[in-house]
Amino acid sequence: MSPARIVAFEVLEAVEMDDAYANLLLPVRIGRAALSDVDARLATELTYGTLRMRGFYDRVIEIAANRPTSKIDPRVLDALRLGAHQLLSTRIPTHAAVNESVELVRRYATRSAIGFANGVLRAISRRSTDEWRDDVSAEARTDDERLAELSSHPEWVIRAFRGALERDGLGDTLDELLEADNVAPVVNLIALPGVGLGEPDDYGTPNRYSPLGFTRDGEGALELDVHGGRIRVQDEGSQLAALALSRARPVVAGERWLDLCAGPGGKAVLLAAEALASGAVLDANEVIPVRADLVRSALSAVSTGIPVSVVDGRAIGDERPGYYDRILLDAPCTGLGALRRRPEARWRKSPRDVAELTRLQGELLDSAVAALRPGGILAYVTCSPHTAETHGVVKGALSRWGDTLTPLDVPTVLDGLTRHPLDLPAGPHAQLWPHRDGTDAMFIALLEKH
Structure with missing residues (x-):
């Protein structure tokens, strides 16, 4: 029995049954099983x-x-899903894909299911991937159902993406976005500024946009996620979202900054480095204690003295009114902008979740505005392009707060800090896309308080 397939199966089972996150659980299971590099790569691919x-x-x-x-x-x-992947999307020999998948059924399910699994997998193996795509396409009842099944996205996500793309004038690129979601992203890293690391090109190939990010080819891609956390894995879009706030205008020494929903800490540690270099002071907050511990661990790469509070972010506006000069609200969201990294998210969310999340996002945004001093800047960020979570939430806040808030032109801010222009549609807000920009689908709005 292949140890790589056992690990892959057990992670899939935990994702399905226990709502585990593959990106967190898989490395643990690989380490526990002491897989070789070859088997670890196979388990990851499967x-x-x-x-x-x-x-x-x-x-x-x-x-x-x-x-x-x-x-x-x-x-x-x-087990059938694992077998189908090997048969239709890898070069693994048919006999190995079928036999190993049947052995998983023998090991983890009932013996009465062995014959059924063997029959299904052999039926799948008799047709090519293109033939199966034709069969799936022919049986779809609508165009959206066909696109959803072939691209492996829920129909409601297809519709959400289409609406967001059309808003950006990219309506004819939906197929490209769906394809990008199903391709493993290149590992992207960041060299934190102001902590004695030098420039990104000292470590790898600099990002096209982020002035702090880089990639590294081959087996050394993850070896640099060290230096006490000062070099770490971080998507280029996440870097740009944090930098849009810290570099929106020159920093005045003594400014007070807040990362309102800081877990797990990636953007917080970048803001901490930026604050340290410019004479600002950062606070962080995270409502979930375990995630707050992750924030503390991340921030220790820059300083051990950064306070991390563990309170409901919706209360901070009342507790610290008009206190902060800059606030990052990286709001809880559906995560539809990072499906290439967290593919299981597409199967866990529903339109009902969007309704609940937009209500929470609006309440957090109101709290952040209350905590912002006049003249301060608030960055509202989501890793989702769903227009209800992005433009809709910001529009609601602007309506509630009236002349108190003015949107800043995010594309102009980004063009002032990136290595190359992003060529974004006219602002005021910015929506990044995997297929156009090579980043997660981050939404960034900057709001100034009067």
């Missing part, structure tokens, strides 16, 4: 590849099994 294309594989399984996936035992289904 896990993320299966999660990304789960929707398509499920439809193939339903056709091959002649029954809906809801009628298949969850453990058998996870």
Whole structure:
């Protein structure tokens, strides 16, 4: 029994049954199993590849099994998904893909399911990927259903993406975005400023946009996530979101900054480095204690004296009215802008979640405005392009606060700090895209208080 497949299967099961996050659990399971580098790469490919294309594989399984996936035992289904990925998206020999997947059923499910799994996988193996795509396409009832099944995205996400792209004048690039979501992103790193590390090109290939980011080819891509956390993995879009706040205008020494929803700490540590270099003071807040510990750990790369409070961010406006000069609100969101990194998120969220999240986002934004001093700047950021979570939330805040808030032109701010122009649509807000900008789909709004 392949140890890489055991690890991949157990991670998929935990993601499905326990709402685990693959990006957090997989490294732990790889280390616990003491996988070789080759097996670790295989486990990673099997896990993320299966999660990304789960929707398509499920439809193939339903056709091959002649029954809906809801009628298949969850453990058998996870083994079938792993097998389908190997058969349709890798060069793994057919016999190995089928036999190893059947062995997973033998090990983790009931013996009565072995024959069923073997039959389904052999049926899948008899047709090419293109033939299965034709079959799935032919059985779809609507164009959106066809696109959703072939691209492995829920239909409601397809519609949300289409609306957001059309708003940016990119309506004809939906297929490119969906394809980008299903490709593993290049590992991107950041060299924190002002902590004696030198320039990004000292360590790898500088990012096209972020002045602090870089990539590194080959086996050394993750080796530099060290230096006491001063070099760390961080998406280029996340870097730009934090820098849009810290570099929106020159910093006056003594400014007070706040990262309102700081967990797990990636943007907080960048703001901390920027604050240290410019004479500002940073506070951080995170409502979940475990995530607050992650923030403290991240911030220790810059300083051990940065306070991290653990309170509901919706209360900070009342507790510290008019106190801060700059506030980052990286709001809890659906995470639809980072599906290439966290592919399971697409299967966990629903339109109902959007309604609940936008209410929370609006309440956090009101609290942040209350905590901002007159003349201060607030960055509202989401890792989601859903227009309800982005433009909708900001529009609501502008309506509630009237002349108190003025949007700043984010594309102009970004062009003033990036290595190369982003060529974004006219502001005031900015929406980044994986297929156009090579970043997560970060939304950035900057609001000045009067």
